[in-house]
Amino acid sequence: MVLAEPGWADEQTDTVLALEDVSLTYNSDNGANALENINLRLHEGEFVCLLGPSGCGKSTLLKIIAGFISPSAGNAVMDGEKIKGADWHRGVVFQQPPLYPWLNTQENVKFGLKMRKIPESESQKLTEEYLKKVGLLEFSNNKPYELSGGMKQRVAIARALVNKPRVLLMDEPFGALDALTREQMQSLLRNIWWESKCTILFITHDVDEALSLGTRVLVMSKRPGRIVKEFKTTFTYAISGENSNRVRYTAQFLKAREEILELINKQEFSYNI
Numbered sequence: 084m085v086l087a088e089p090g091w092a093d094e095q096t097d098t099v100l101a102l103e104d105v106s107l108t109y110n111s112d113n114g115a116n117a118l119e120n121i122n123l124r125l126h127e128g129e130f131v132c133l134l135g136p137s138g139c140g141k142s143t144l145l146k147i148i149a150g151f152i153s154p155s156a157g158n159a160v161m162d163g164e165k166i167k168g169a170d171w172h173r174g175v176v177f178q179q180p181p182l183y184p185w186l187n188t189q190e191n192v193k194f195g196l197k198m199r200k201i202p203e204s205e206s207q208k209l210t211e212e213y214l215k216k217v218g219l220l221e222f223s224n225n226k227p228y229e230l231s232g233g234m235k236q237r238v239a240i241a242r243a244l245v246n247k248p249r250v251l252l253m254d255e256p257f258g259a260l261d262a263l264t265r266e267q268m269q270s271l272l273r274n275i276w277w278e279s280k281c282t283i284l285f286i287t288h289d290v291d292e293a294l295s296l297g298t299r300v301l302v303m304s305k306r307p308g309r310i311v312k313e314f315k316t317t318f319t320y321a322i323s324g325e326n327s328n329r330v331r332y333t334a335q336f337l338k339a340r341e342e343i344l345e346l347i348n349k350q351e352f353s354y355n356i
C-alpha cells in the first residue's frame with residue numbers, strides 16, 4: 084500500500100545544516116563524552132525527529148546546533164559557515180516556554196523583532212500574521228498567566244516563527260501537555276511546517292509522535308550519544324494529506340513503531356547489574 088507521496092524533503096534537497104564528527108565532553112565529566120562522533124545533515128524542508136533514552140545527549144545535540152554550546156571536537160555548520168553562537172535563523176522552542184511574564188502575548192511574540200530593530204509597523208504586521216497562524220489573535224493582550232499550557236506553547240512557536248527562521252529546533256515541545264492538546268499541537272505544527280517549508284529538528288521521547296510528524300526519525304544510543312539508526316518515514320504526508328489519523332493503525336506504522344521501541348528498550352535495559 085502506498086501511504087503517501089513523499090514531499091519535497093529528502094536527500095535531493097540542499098543541506099541546510101551539518102554536524103561533522105561532533106563530540107562533546109562536559110567539563111565536569113572527566114573526559115567522558117556526552118556525544119560521540121555525530122554526523123548529521125539536515126536538508127531543506129526536512130522534519131527530523133530525534134529519539135533516544137533519557138540522558139543520551141538529545142538536548143546537548145540541539146544546543147550545539149542552536150549555538151548555545153560549542154562541540155569539543157568536530158564542526159557544526161550552517162549554510163557552509165561554522166555556527167558560532169545563537170542566531171535568529173535558528174529558532175528554538177523548549178518544553179517549558181520561557182515567556183516574559185510581564186509582557187502580553189503580542190509583546191512576547193514581538194520581542195525578538197524589536198531586538199532586531201525591525202520597524203514597528205512591519206513587526207506589528209508580522210506578529211498579527213503569526214498569532215493568527217497559531218490561533219491566538221484574540222488573546223493578543225493576555226499575559227502568560229492567563230493562558231493554558233497549550234496556548235503558551237503556541238505563543239512560543241509564534242515567537243520563534245515570526246523571525247522566519249530557516250531551521251526550527253524543538254526540544255520536547257509538547258512533553259508537558261495533555262494527550263488531546265498534544266495531538267492538536269502536532270496537527271498545528273504539521274500544518275505550519277507544510278505551509279512554511281522550514282526545516283525542523285524535533286526532540287521527543289514519544290515514538291508515535293516521531294513517526295506521525297517526521298520525514299526522518301533518528302534513534303540515538305545511550306551515553307555516549309551516537310546516532311545508531313535512521314528511519315525514513317512518509318506517515319506525516321498521509322496524515323496531512325488525508326487529514327486522518329488512520330495511518331497510525333496501519334501495519335507499516337505499527338511495524339516501524341515496534342522496531343524503534345525494541346531498539347530503545349534494548350538500550351534502556353542493557354545496564355550491567
Ligand code: ADP
Nearest residue numbers: 109111117136137138139140141142143144306
Ligand atoms: P537528553 O536530552 O537525551 O536527556 P542531555 O543532552 O540532557 O540528554 O544530557 C546528556 C548527558 O550529559 C547526561 O548524562 C547529562 O547528565 C549530561 N549533561 C547535560 N548537561 C550537562 C551540563 N551542563 N554539565 C554536565 N553534564 C551535563
